[in-house]
Amino acid sequence: MRDRVKLAIIGSGVTGLSVAYALANKGFADIAILEKGFLSSGASSRNGGGVRAQFTTQENIVLAKWSIQRFRMLGAELNSNFWFRQGGYLFVAESEQELSSLENAVQLQRANGLGTNMLDCGAIQEMVPEMVCATVIGGSYRKGDGVLFPFPLLYGYAENLRSRGVAIETQCEVRSISAKKEGFDLDTAKGVLHADMILNAAGGWSSQIGGMLGVTIPTHPVRHQIMVSEPLAPFLKPMIVTLKDGFYMSQGPRGELVGGVTEPEPHGDDIKKSSSQFCRQISSRIISLFPRLSSTRMMRQWGGFYDMSPDANPILDRVPGLDGAFVACGYSGHGFMISPAVGEFMSCMIMGKKPPFPTEPYGLKRFASGEIRREKLVIG
């Protein structure tokens, strides 16, 4: 491993890779990405691949809208097909309260240039003929939302970055960081690395990394589970989300169903733990909406986590009081879908330029001011 770099990125998840890619595109490639496990071994290689701009805060909407445009081009740029399919996201309401919260969200989304529409029960039934709509009273739908396959994007980024001289060090845990007169010394599993600047992109571990710098990052990891079924003939075009219980399900390009649901019990943060309660809960929900799937088999269940911030919006900022230290975390389950915009945002900040987005709403200071707008559409 090199012993000096301009920028050390802690974490090889989609955030670290996207920021490095945006920087390399601007001619800044003197970067080492430090990863404690294997490539993208945290939440990035465990997520369901959903990509949507239907959110309830402007903060998430603008980043997601920008990102969806980028995802459309990234596959060709990286020469890696990650199967980005824009079949839309359908949010389903089963009570008047849910319906009015969707109406408010759609209003905000339309004000921010998204073509989201409210659908009545008949339109939903037409869009998803296999779904039993007995409890459904309406929903919202945006055609440009969709699903991608995370692995080819992650490995596409990694191979592109390596070919441009960016070092990606896996099995290279950062044990401590000390701020020097100029830059930082990082004590890692592969030796000491001096970096002029550092970016904390450690996802579920970002508050621990913050701790090494003596800075409080107010996020914490929460475990979520997800499952995949055996493949079926195509029948489900949009990603379905029900607001009542945070259930979501999409059908992949090979016909498999991928889905999750909000679990009632406290989740903990051990991503290697599985629960059969989850399998029972999601199966019941699937059958209540799609009785014909009763004899479809669940093939595998797995776990990952959301790095939750207090308002479920991302934290993209300089680390206060430490010149040259940056943090990008707290996506609260939406990191993958907004990663291209986060890459652009942080690459500008790191290079001392103005990001193409307002910076204050993503800053750490917002938590002290008490004026936070909470993202309500945290699903799964």
Next chain:
Amino acid sequence: MNKAFVCLCEDVTVEELISAIKRGYTNIEDIKRITGIGTGPCQGKQCIQIFRSLVAEQTGSVASEIPLTTLRPPSVPIEFGSWAAKEHEEGKQ
């Protein structure tokens, strides 16, 4: 060129595994994610030992020292209907 199948569920060949390893992915979890090995209906029960031996051979280590991929439920594919029936039974207790 070795087109022999290692993973019969996901159609992963010796050649594809070697290609991933040659690209620098020597961790068994990386190779699983790149090739899809062991993620089909048998969940790796048929291929995991051959997979480990092959990784060991290519990386100059011993098969028993290559970790297993994470084991996840269900151990065999189970119908949504069976899971849901269990949920219903427990709900009644």
